[in-house]
Amino acid sequence: MRLQTQLLLALLCAAPSTALAQNAVGEVFATDASIKGSVVFASGGTQVLSGSQVAAGASAAVLKLQRGGDVRICPGTNLSVATSPSGAELMLSLSTGSLETNYRVSSGSDTVLTPDFRMQMIGPGVFHLAIAADGVGNTCVRPLASNNASVIVTELMGNATYQVKPGEEVFFPKGKIAGAQNTTMQGCGCPAPEPIQRAEAPAPQPAPVAAQQSAPSDTHVQMDAPFVFQGDRQQPPDIAYSVASLKTRGTGDIAIQLQPKVLSPQAAEQAAKELKKTQEAREKELAKEQELAREEQKKQEKLAAKQQERERKAQLKKDKATARELARANKDREKKEREELRQQQAMARREEQQQVKQQAAAAEQAKLEQKKREEIEHQRGTSEQAKSSDGVFKKIGSFFGRLFH
Numbered sequence: 458m459r460l461q462t463q464l465l466l467a468l469l470c471a472a473p474s475t476a477l478a479q480n481a482v483g484e485v486f487a488t489d490a491s492i493k494g495s496v497v498f499a500s501g502g503t504q505v506l507s508g509s510q511v512a513a514g515a516s517a518a519v520l521k522l523q524r525g526g527d528v529r530i531c532p533g534t535n536l537s538v539a540t541s542p543s544g545a546e547l548m549l550s551l552s553t554g555s556l557e558t559n560y561r562v563s564s565g566s567d568t569v570l571t572p573d574f575r576m577q578m579i580g581p582g583v584f585h586l587a588i589a590a591d592g593v594g595n596t597c598v599r600p601l602a603s604n605n606a607s608v609i610v611t612e613l614m615g616n617a618t619y620q621v622k623p624g625e626e627v628f629f630p631k632g633k634i635a636g637a638q639n640t641t642m643q644g645c646g647c648p649a650p651e652p653i654q655r656a657e658a659p660a661p662q663p664a665p666v667a668a669q670q671s672a673p674s675d676t677h678v679q680m681d682a683p684f685v686f687q688g689d690r691q692q693p694p695d696i697a698y699s700v701a702s703l704k705t706r707g708t709g710d711i712a713i714q715l716q717p718k719v720l721s722p723q724a725a726e727q728a729a730k731e732l733k734k735t736q737e738a739r740e741k742e743l744a745k746e747q748e749l750a751r752e753e754q755k756k757q758e759k760l761a762a763k764q765q766e767r768e769r770k771a772q773l774k775k776d777k778a779t780a781r782e783l784a785r786a787n788k789d790r791e792k793k794e795r796e797e798l799r800q801q802q803a804m805a806r807r808e809e810q811q812q813v814k815q816q817a818a819a820a821e822q823a824k825l826e827q828k829k830r831e832e833i834e835h836q837r838g839t840s841e842q843a844k845s846s847d848g849v850f851k852k853i854g855s856f857f858g859r860l861f862h
Contacts, residue, residue, distance in 0.1 A: 526560020
């Protein structure tokens with residue numbers, strides 16, 4: 458695998474103690490990535506130090522963090538990496554492009570900076586995220602498979618803040634939180650890797666070993682690096698890079714053949730001092746950013762607590778109003794039920810009275826009918842007695858009539 462790396466000339470000529478003063482971020486594994494900043498060549502990849510920039514080429518580059526986890530730098534993305542003085546906290550910066558984080562933050566917080574937003578990943582939690590930004594400020598945050606933590610997004614040019622919850626993907630159009638949408642944008646994350654194609658090739662012929670004595674624990678590397686030295690300048694130019702082509706040949710010592718013209722010791726020492734000042738300034742800026750992040754987190758927690766208290770009071774007030782309405786409704790219902798019961802009782806009394814009257818009328822009617830029957834019986838008996846008396850008298854008259862004749 459060939460790694461073409463753009464290096465600052467002064468960094469290659471600086472003393473080893475200067476590189477050791479910087480914190481190592483991790484190792485870059487890529488086929489066509491470029492690096493600006495301090496690096497240490499390793500057998501598997503290129504180890505970058507705090508303050509470096511990694512630019513991915515046509516394929517994604519993977520930054521395996523020394524503390525664990527990795528950051529995938531998507532094709533065409535230029536990413537700046539820096540650590541806190543202790544090396545426990547990380548700051549990632551990009552202008553445009555995409556990246557994917559996949560690591561755990563046990564304590565403290567990491568920061569991702571875009572031209573419009575500051576994204577704070579506060580531990581503890583696993584941050585498996587895809588983050589992207591384009592040239593007009595469109596920014597997205599998309600959770601991936603193992604993400605289980607929230608991200609606090611703050612506008613750099615405003616006071617708006619948004620908390621991206623686990624499992625929530627958010628799109629911020631034109632660098633503003635006000636128009637946040639629960640969707641994503643095209644290119645939010647790295648494209649899927651192309652399938653690996655295997656081909657048979659003859660084994661390469663071993664290159665001649667350098668004359669330097671090797672130790673069995675390092676890697677043989679051959680580097681052809683043209684350097685430019687201008688003796689009329691006391692300090693190197695602001696932008697002076699050299700392209701280094703590294704070819705890994707196997708295990709063993711690092712055999713480096715260099716035939717460059719290098720900087721003078723005074724210029725190299727001056728460059729090392731400038732680099733150290735820049736690194737210290739970046740570390741101070743990072744510490745300040747992290748302090749602001751912690752203050753912002755406390756502020757958000759206070760605001761959230763106040764909001765929860767307001768919601769609790771509003772809910773309590775709503776519950777009381779609901780209880781009053783329910784009590785009023787129960788009272789009205791009981792009143793209505795009592796009124797209906799009173800009406801039913803009155804109706805029952807009226808019906809009972811009506812039945813009593815009807816029974817009394819029926820009894821009176823029965824008495825009248827009985828009296829009429831008695832009168833009729835009496836009249837019938839009287840008539841029969843009268844008829845009987847008339848018959849007797851007639852018989853007596855008839856007897857006396859016959860007697861006197």
